[in-house]
Amino acid sequence: MKTIAMEHAAAVLTIDLGAIVANWKLLSDRVAPSRCGAVVKADAYGLGAVPVVRALLQAGCREFFVALVDEGVRLRESLKQEWPLDARVHVLHGPLPGAEAACLEHGLVPVLNSRDQIERWQTLARRHGTSLPAAIQGDTGMTRLGLPLLEFTRLFETKDRLAGIRPTLVISHLVSAEDPGDPINQLQLQRFHSLRTLFPSTVFGCLANSSGIFLGGAFHFDLARPGAALYGVAPTTGQPNPMRPVVRVQARLIQWHDIDEGEAVGYNHTWHAVRPTRIATVSIGYADGYLRSASNRALLRFDGMALPLVGRVSMDTVTVDVTKIASDRLVPGTLFDVIDEIQDVNVLAQQAGTNAYEILTSLGARYHRHYLGHT
Structure with missing residues (x-):
């Protein structure tokens, strides 16, 4: 399908693969000698899993995490000709009933979160007459995915509870790692230690997400799995962001006009001019993932100048x-910066009253996507 040239696109999303690699290397250095993987679920947080994973593979990353079996299948199929033998894709949600065969066929490693998932994976192993790799997740406090602690411990009361399964990871998820002062972090660490000791040393422990990496070496275990920080999201609340910005969003001017004091703008007239005002209409809206909650709160930038968004965010x-x-x-077609190095995804998230994860994963399909670095 033909697409319009970047210079004519209504909005442009620029993704810096070099910055993603630099962020991964910074995190890898921080967790060394432990290994560092990469969470690339939700199409690499909306930025394109195939080019992101390709760049990370070339940088040396070998452990990847997706949420869904379908995500893993698409990734392995897209990179089939260049997939290293020592690289793995873990499926965080595990397989839904009936998806076990697809996991095996495409070389995906499921994260088993329940007795039901364990039993279905064992059934597949018996059918093939072999043991199959899988990660096992314990719930240390999130109450979302994973075996409760007591049920996890009972797996090891008899020798055949994990028959047919070759564990690759024991894994859990931190609740509040972005807040180093939250006591739940230490409680989860203690609980995870109790799970880790049930496995031989050859099975990797994996607890730290992006923010967990910054809680210190005690949380690193054998493998860290950063996600949002790879894409420029600040990992620790209230601290300077050590990650390089990854995305730039620009949108084009459609038209402008001058209005008088007292005139109103946009749906439901939520903004009124208090002086004669020049209003520009810019081609980006909530259909592009520019959240409606940014209405009357956010800023755009033009040639370095911060300019207030006034009125409601519309669809387009x-x-x-x-x-x-x-x-x-103010020439039609001129670009305004929506996200840039100064007003990055973290700043826009604050303006919109959300988190940077939602901003990234909301970026829509209408942008002309431009990758810096190799794809």
């Missing part, structure tokens, strides 16, 4: 107060 457009910009500079 926003309106911006550009009174500070001379009219001869």
Whole structure:
């Protein structure tokens, strides 16, 4: 399918693969000598799993995590000709009933979260007359996925509870790692230690997510699995962000006009001019993942100048107060920065009253996507 050239696209999403690799290397250095994987679920947080994984493979990453079997199948199929023998894709949700064969066929390693998933994986192993690799997840406090602690311990009361399964990881998920002062972190660490001791040393322990890496070496175990930090999201609340920005979002001016004091803008007239005002209409909206909650709160940037978004975010457009910009500079097609190095995804998330994860994964399919670095 033909797509319009970048210079004519209404909105442009630029993704810096070099910055993603640099972020992965920074995190790898931080957890060394432990290994560092990469969470690439939700199409690498909306940025494109295939180019992101390709770049990380070339940088040396070998452990990847997706949420769904379908995500893992698409990834392995897309990179079939270049997939290293020592690289693995773990499926965090495990297989839903009937998806076990697809896991095996495509070389995916399920994260088994329940007795039901364990038993179905054992059934497949018996059918094939072999033991099959899998990660085992214990719930240390999230109450979301994984075996409760007592049920996890009972797996090891008899020798055949994991018959047919070759464990690759014992895994759990931190509740509040972005807040180092939350006591739940230490409680989960203690609980995870009790799970880890049930497995031989050849089975990797995997607890730290992006924020967990910054809780210190005690949380690193054998393998860390950063996700959001790879894509520029700040890993620790209230601290300087050590990660390089990864995305830039730009949208084009459609038209502008001058309005008088007292005139209103946008749906339901939630904003009224308190002075004569120049209003620009810019081609981005909630259909592009620019959240409606940013209405009357966010900023766009033009040639370095911060400009307030006024009125409601519409499906396809926003309106911006550009009174500070001379009219001869407001040429239709001119690009405004929505996310850039100064107003990054973390800043926009604060303006929109959400987190940076939602901003990234909401970025829609209408952008012209431009990758910096090899794809």
